[in-house]
Amino acid sequence: MAEPTTAGRQFDAEALPHLDALYRVALRLTGDPSQAEDLVQDTMLKAYRAWQQYRPGTNAKGWLLTILRNTFINDYRRRKLEPVATDLEAVEPHAIYRAVEDVDPEGAFFAKIVDDQVLEAIDALPPEFREVLVLSDMEGLRYGEIAETLHVPVGTVKSRLFRARRLLQQSLYEYAVETGIITPREAPHA
Amino acid sequence: MHETLDCLDAIAWVQDYLKHELTPERTAELRAHLERCPPCFRYVRFEQRFLEMLERPAQGCTCPEALRARIERELSREMEQG
Numbered sequence: 001m002a003e004p005t006t007a008g009r010q011f012d013a014e015a016l017p018h019l020d021a022l023y024r025v026a027l028r029l030t031g032d033p034s035q036a037e038d039l040v041q042d043t044m045l046k047a048y049r050a051w052q053q054y055r056p057g058t059n060a061k062g063w064l065l066t067i068l069r070n071t072f073i074n075d076y077r078r079r080k081l082e083p084v085a086t087d088l089e090a091v092e093p094h095a096i097y098r099a100v101e102d103v104d105p106e107g108a109f110f111a112k113i114v115d116d117q118v119l120e121a122i123d124a125l126p127p128e129f130r131e132v133l134v135l136s137d138m139e140g141l142r143y144g145e146i147a148e149t150l151h152v153p154v155g156t157v158k159s160r161l162f163r164a165r166r167l168l169q170q171s172l173y174e175y176a177v178e179t180g181i182i183t184p185r186e187a188p189h190a
Numbered sequence: 191m192h193e194t195l196d197c198l199d200a201i202a203w204v205q206d207y208l209k210h211e212l213t214p215e216r217t218a219e220l221r222a223h224l225e226r227c228p229p230c231f232r233y234v235r236f237e238q239r240f241l242e243m244l245e246r247p248a249q250g251c252t253c254p255e256a257l258r259a260r261i262e263r264e265l266s267r268e269m270e271q272g
Contacts, residue, residue, distance in 0.1 A: 008269040019261070023253040037257045044261050048268055093201050097236045105232045107239035115247045122244075136209070137244040143211055162205055169240060 011051050014060045015044065021061060021139050022068055028134045029072045031123050039076055043068040062145045065135070069149060093162070096169040102185045109176045121171045129164035136161050195223045200230045204237055 022043060026036035047054075047067050054063055092098070100109065122130060122138075135141045135149065136157075147154045176182040200223045206212040207220055224231045 005269060008265070011265070016262075019253040019258055020251070021248075023257070024248055024251050027251070037254070040253065040257060041261055041264065045264060045268065048265055093204070094233055094236075097233050100236075101229075101232070105236065107236035110239045110243040113243065115250075118243060119247055133244070137241055138248050140245075143209065158205070165205070165240070 007051055010056065011048055014054075014056070015047055015064060018061045018064050019044075022064055025065060025134055025139060026068060026072070028119075028122065028130065028138070029069070029127075030076060035076060039068065039072055042071050042075070046071060059145060059148075062141065062149050065141075066149045069131070091163065091166045093166070095166065096173045099173060099184065100182060104182060109182045110172070112181050113172055113176060117175060118172070121168055121175065124171065125164055125167055129160050129167060132157055132160040133164035133168065137165070195219050197223075197227060197230055200224070200227070201233060204234055208234070208237055208241060 019040065022040050023036060026039040026043075027033065030036045030039055043064065047064055050067070054060065097105075097107070100107070122133065125133065131150065132146060135146045136143075141149070143154045143157050146157045150157070173182070177184055200220055203212055203216055203220050207217060212220065224234060
């Protein structure tokens with residue numbers, strides 16, 4: 001058994017700690033645990049082979065996520081991304097807040113929605129919006145890191161995140177009403 | 191010092207504020223507004239609750255041990271080949 005090389009040790013130290021995050025993102029991108037496993041494994045091997053391109057001390061997590069996403073797009077995704085209309089003007093930032101402010105002004109209903117339902121609603125988002133929301137709000141990446149990972153301007157990240165959050169709030173609000181977690185105020189009788 | 195931040199501006203800044211990506215000046219301006227505007231304050235709480243919900247699923251979700259072991263095996267094979 002050969003001694004691990006310096007490059008090998010560096011890779012282990014910088015890349016392996018991000019396996020959990022890579023696996024979670026892979027799950028949301030593929031929607032399938034066994035595909036997610038294959039995607040993470042392919043990503044780690046590609047990353048190791050490209051390790052000399054990584055600048056030590058920079059953002060290893062972002063670098064790995066870029067490889068994961070590129071691998072997903074090239075080798076895993078069956079259908080092409082359809083461009084999504086971003087009619088931001090049509091959405092009020094606080095539309096759902098407005099709908100619940102009389103019965104649940106601080107959004108306590110979000111705490112009552114189980115994780116599986118949250119994930120199902122996230123998986124139903126259009127892919128462009130889903131990936132930004134996952135990287136930002138589930139994995140805690142900053143705008144700049146997401147922009148680098150997705151190769152889009154920061155402004156695009158912000159507008160997709162805005163739209164993703166509105167769509168998700170809308171769908172979880174509808175779920176909460178259907179299941180009785182929230183009882184909207186009766187519409188006034190005419 | 192502006193005293194003119196209205197609710198529409200405040201609401202437009204909330205996303206960046208909650209991601210800690212608002213400039214310090216705007217952060218101060220927004221906080222001053224939130225102190226005197228209960229509806230906007232409640233709106234920020236609403237968005238915070240929403241974000242807390244999104245942080246939950248990651249907590250229990252880690253890379254399966256079998257996958258981790260497989261990757262480490264594959265990597266040491268690569269490393270031996272040089």
